[in-house]
Structures are given as structure tokens and as C-alpha cells.
Amino acid sequence: MTGDELWQQITEYYLKSRDFNGLPVRIVELPEDELKVKLTKLIETGDISLVFEEQHPNPYVKCLKPWSIEKQVKTLKDYKDLTHVVAYPEGKRLAAEVKNKFAGKPYSRVMAKGSPQLDCAIFRLDVLERYRNDPRYRYKFNDRVGAIYARVDMGNEEVFIQSVGFAYDDQMNRAVCVFYCDLADLSKEQQNYWKHYEISGSYKPHPDFTWSQVYGQFPEQATLSEAFTTELKVINQLTFDCYGQKLFKEDYWDHKRPKELAFLIRPTAKELNGFIHILDKLISENIDKKFFKDKVEPENETVRKDGKVIVTPKGSLQMLEEWVRDWFKPKYLKPMDDTFNTFKKIRRLRTKPAHSIEEDEFDMKYFKEQRDLFIEAYTAMRFLRLILQNHPKADSKKIPNWLYEGKISTY
Numbered sequence: 001m002t003g004d005e006l007w008q009q010i011t012e013y014y015l016k017s018r019d020f021n022g023l024p025v026r027i028v029e030l031p032e033d034e035l036k037v038k039l040t041k042l043i044e045t046g047d048i049s050l051v052f053e054e055q056h057p058n059p060y061v062k063c064l065k066p067w068s069i070e071k072q073v074k075t076l077k078d079y080k081d082l083t084h085v086v087a088y089p090e091g092k093r094l095a096a097e098v099k100n101k102f103a104g105k106p107y108s109r110v111m112a113k114g115s116p117q118l119d120c121a122i123f124r125l126d127v128l129e130r131y132r133n134d135p136r137y138r139y140k141f142n143d144r145v146g147a148i149y150a151r152v153d154m155g156n157e158e159v160f161i162q163s164v165g166f167a168y169d170d171q172m173n174r175a176v177c178v179f180y181c182d183l184a185d186l187s188k189e190q191q192n193y194w195k196h197y198e199i200s201g202s203y204k205p206h207p208d209f210t211w212s213q214v215y216g217q218f219p220e221q222a223t224l225s226e227a228f229t230t231e232l233k234v235i236n237q238l239t240f241d242c243y244g245q246k247l248f249k250e251d252y253w254d255h256k257r258p259k260e261l262a263f264l265i266r267p268t269a270k271e272l273n274g275f276i277h278i279l280d281k282l283i284s285e286n287i288d289k290k291f292f293k294d295k296v297e298p299e300n301e302t303v304r305k306d307g308k309v310i311v312t313p314k315g316s317l318q319m320l321e322e323w324v325r326d327w328f329k330p331k332y333l334k335p336m337d338d339t340f341n342t343f344k345k346i347r348r349l350r351t352k353p354a355h356s357i358e359e360d361e362f363d364m365k366y367f368k369e370q371r372d373l374f375i376e377a378y379t380a381m382r383f384l385r386l387i388l389q390n391h392p393k394a395d396s397k398k399i400p401n402w403l404y405e406g407k408i409s410t411y
Contacts, residue, residue: 001030003038007047011089011097019181020111021060022051022086036076039087043072046091050076053084061181062088063118090114106195107183117181120205122167125367126266127176127197131160139164143223143263144208144409161186165209166263168411169202174263174367177205208409221409222402224374225261229253230403231381232282237398238388239291247320248286258282263374267367273350275370279377280350283343287316296323317343328387335383342380346373375410382406 001009006028013023028035042048049066051059052075066072066088079085089097095113102108107121131137131148138157139148143166150160167177176197183194208221222230233251240246252258260278264271289298296319302310314322321340330336389396396404 001028001038003041006030006038007042007089007093010048010087011094014089015097015101015112019061020117020184022062022088024060025050025082025085025087032082035082039076040073043069043076047089047093049088049090051086051088052079059084059086062114062116064116065119066090088114104188105184105191107180107186107191110180111184115180117179119180120165120167120177121180121183121194122199122201122203123176123178123194123197124199125174125176125264127194128164128265130193132265141259141262143225144206163209165205167203167205167209169204172368172371172411173203173364174267174411175199175201175203177203177209206409206411221407223409224378225257227403227408228261228282228374228378228381229257230400231378231385232286234399234403235381235385235388238385238391238394241395241398242388242391242393243291245288245291247288247291249288250286252282252286264367264370267362267364267370269361269363269366272366272370276346276349276373279373280346283377283381284315284317284347287320289316289319292319292323296326317347324384324387328390336387339380339383342376346377349373371411378408 009028010023014020025035025039030038039048039050043050046069049062050072051062051066053059054075055067056063067075076085091114098109098112102112110121111117128139128148131139136151137148137160138151140146141164145163145165147162148160148164149157151157161178161182163179163182165177167175169175178194183191186194229252232248233253236246236248236251250256252261258278260274261282264275292298296314298314298319300312300314300318302312304310317340320343324336324340328336385399388394389399
């Protein structure tokens with residue numbers, strides 16, 4: 001067998017396999033010494049790469065970029081057992097072989113030309129709108145990684161795209177990222193739909209997406225939405241232990257968490273207002289006024305010029321602020337002032353679009369505005385929980401360590 005024949009065997013195996021699998025070199029009918037010589041020459045010319053089991057637990061798919069030529073050659077020379085050494089075609093020679101194969105399937109073509117399975121393509125955020133708004137699909141995200149499911153007969157679901165993540169550039173502009181291997185599994189129509197939204201730039205996947213999907217490790221930090229609803233839950237636990245009543249009507253924890261409590265899919269004024277609406281619903285509308293019975297007067301009394309007294313019910317935020325300021329006397333007031341100013345700001349922002357008709361607008365600034373507001377809201381909720389921790393009856397053991405230590409991803 002010549003070197004060219006060996007390359008052809010590797011390439012045909014790769015292109016005909018279901019998932020662009022590499023050729024296990026153990027099946028090549030050559031003596032080991034001769035095989036190593038021919039493989040080494042093909043590596044040095046850039047026509048193939050080898051994946052060793054030390055590089056990835058599954059060397060039969062090229063998940064990551066190959067090692068350097070020098071490292072491949074040295075490793076092959078010293079290798080005693082070729083059982084799990086796998087060869088892949090590479091470079092211009094492979095591109096010429098692919099030619100017009102996979103016409104109309106851009107991501108299958110990228111894979112065929114040798115892209116690692118776990119390299120990502122980057123897309124505009126609004127690529128996900130189709131799946132969010134179409135009842136034939138269901139998508140589930142936690143602001144770092146998610147999946148899209150297609151609904152099939154009898155109400156069953158099948159995985160449509162297994163891993164969808166988010167990426168950021170140096171200015172913290174947000175985008176969607178998907179592995180080429182998942183894109184290559186899509187139909188021709190779906191591949192071209194995604195191709196329409198593909199963008200370039202210096203985007204990098206969120207590190208938690210990389211660690212969880214590429215290396216199988218759980219992220220150490222929680223998302224803002226996870227942290228926010230966990231704060232609600234902990235505050236309810238603390239107030240129940242200390243006062244026998246819960247401050248919030250609902251903690252919206254875990255599966256009850258609204259899908260709108262997440263970073264924007266489409267950065268528009270309408271989407272931002274929808275986020276503000278759900279945020280206010282979880283804060284001011286969620287406060288149980290019954291909690292303040294015998295703690296705060298429920299009404300305001302205002303004397304008009306004619307001497308008549310006007311009685312109006314107090315809002316939930318006013319009652320919360322009066323109650324906290326009455327019993328908690330910190331040395332520095334600014335964090336407390338910031339907390340209640342944030343709650344009032346969210347309420348005010350929600351009220352504005354509710355009483356006016358505004359044109360929608362697409363602008364990346366809305367993603368940045370939402371992120372800043374989300375961080376403010378979480379910081380305010382965290383401070384409220386820290387206040388309650390000072391109560392003599394508060395049990396700090398009920399606070400998760402990650403929440404206590406502030407291990408929160410803010411992007």
C-alpha cells in the first residue's frame with residue numbers, strides 16, 4: 001500500500017461515515033513499522049492528523065483541534081499500542097476531495113472539510129426567535145446553555161439541537177453559538193436558515209458552556225436568573241423562620257422560574273419592556289402585604305387644603321421600605337438606599353410602557369441595558385437577604401454556599 005492509497009482509505013472512511021469518524025489505524029493492513037512511517041509522512045505534509053486517546057476520551061470523532069505536527073509525530077513514534085489511534089484527512093487535499101459534495105448543506109460541508117466537531121459557529125441572537133415562537137418547537141435555556149426540541153406525533157419530543165450556547169465579544173455583545181456537529185445534523189432547509197444569521201467577529205463561547213459541553217464539567221457559577229429566584233426562596237425561608245410568614249407570595253424557584261427571566265433573545269425595546277414587566281411582577285407584585293400586618297400602617301393619610309383627610313392604600317414597595325428602615329439601622333445607608341431605589345426604578349420603568357404606545361426598535365444597546373438592570377435587581381435582592389440574615393432567629397445554614405459566596409455569572 002502506497003502513501004496515497006493509505007490517504008485515500010482514510011478519506012473515504014471519513015466521508016462515508018455517519019458522523020465524519022476517523023479511521024482506526026489498527027484496521028490498516030500494514031506492518032506496524034511501515035504503517036508508522038507512512039502515517040508520519042502524511043502528518044508532516046499536513047494531509048492527515050492523528051487523534052490519540054490521551055487527547056480526548058473518544059478519539060473516533062475529532063472533537064478538538066489536532067495537536068501540532070511535531071507533537072503528533074513524536075507521540076506516534078513513541079506509541080506502543082495503536083489500538084485507539086485514529087486518523088483523519090486534513091487540509092487542501094481534503095478540500096479538493098470534497099469539491100461539490102454536500103451542496104446546499106453549508107455546515108455538513110464545513111465538517112466534511114475537517115472542522116473539529118466541537119468548534120462553534122456564531123449567530124445573531126434573533127436566530128432563536130423562530131423556535132421560541134413556533135409551537136412545533138420547545139427550547140430550554142439557562143442563559144449559558146440550552147437545547148431545542150422538535151415536537152413530533154402523539155406529543156412526543158425529539159432533540160433538534162442538543163447544545164446551544166452563548167458567546168461574547170470584547171464589548172460584551174452577545175451572540176448564539178452552536179457546535180458544527182449539531183448544525184451538520186440539520187436538514188438542508190434548516191442549515192440554510194441558520195447560515196442566514198451567522199456572523200463573524202472575535203466572539204468567544206461563555207466559559208461555562210465550554211466547560212460543561214466540551215469537558216463535561218459542571219459550571220461553578222449560577223446564572224443571574226437562578227441566583228435571583230434562589231434569593232426569593234431564601235428570603236421566604238428566613239422571614240418564615242423569623243416571623244412565621246413569608247415575605248413573597250411565590251419564590252418562582254426551579255421549574256417555576258419564568259422563561260422571560262433571562263437574557264434577551266432579541267435586543268429590542270419590546271423585549272426589554274417584557275423583561276422589566278416580569279421583573280417587577282417578581283418584586284413589587286410578589287410582595288405579600290399581609291406580611292406587614294401589625295408591622296406597618298397599611299394606608300397613607302394626606303390632609304388637603306380644605307382640611308379633609310384623604311386616605312390611600314400604601315404600595316407594597318413603600319410598606320417594605322418602611323418596615324426595613326424601622327428595624328434595621330445600618331451604619332452606612334447607601335446600600336439600603338440603592339436597594340429601594342432599584343426596586344422603585346423597576347416599578348417606574350414598567351409603568352411607563354404600560355401607559356404609552358412606543359415604536360419597537362432593534363438595537364444591541366437593549367441587551368446591555370437589560371444586563372445592567374438585571375445585575376442591579378439581583379444586587380438589591382441580595383442586599384435584602386443580607387439584611388434579614390441579621391435577625392437573631394435567622395438560620396444561615398439554609399443559605400447555599402454558592403449564594404453566600406456570591407458565585408454568580410453576570411453574563
